[in-house]
Amino acid sequence: KNEVEQSPQNLTAQEEEFITINCSYSVGISALHWLQQHPGGGIVSLFMLSSGKKKHGRLIATINIQEKHSSLHITASHPRDSAVYICAVSGSNYQLIWGAGTKLIIKP
């Protein structure tokens, strides 16, 4: 079993739909990161979380430390949100463990 599991692996939705991507982990962590990688390959760090919730524009990230689970939400999705979303966790020794990514396609 992978230490960081993301679901779903692939997600196709219509524009304006509310999107949720989930991340579960099995190790103790000091922080969890959500990153976005566009088809061109560039990686953008979206959030770094250690507790609670963060919001940036239409993106919301939550984390539940007790349940070892995080979610990334996109409200009013748009085709330009199409990308691979990656969850990564860092432990006390800063070994970064990456999820496999969720490929999101938003259709107009």
Place this chain on the structure above:
Amino acid sequence: DAGVIQSPRHEVTEMGQEVTLRCKPISGHDYLFWYRQTMMRGLELLIYFNNNVPIDDSGMPEDRFSAKMPNASFSTLKIQPSEPRDSAVYFCASSLFREETQYFGPGTRLLVL
């Protein structure tokens, strides 16, 4: 700030040649990370520096790989000799603190023939 700058953006070389990838982190960031991304293995952390000092290089695949950070504004990742299995996208990222948001460069696409 211009963000993290990497060069070259693309590199095609022949097996056995030396490859040098360059990175300029965001000014003021104390941490610099080198990652490699392949279809098979996803994103892998190769090495990271704090204040120009290598802290963890356990992700460096083998002795053919070496990384340096001679000053706060410049780092190199060198592969010598290169092999076809080194073909990947190499990302550099920097952050203010170790657990702070990392800012990624555009990546260097390396193809070793």
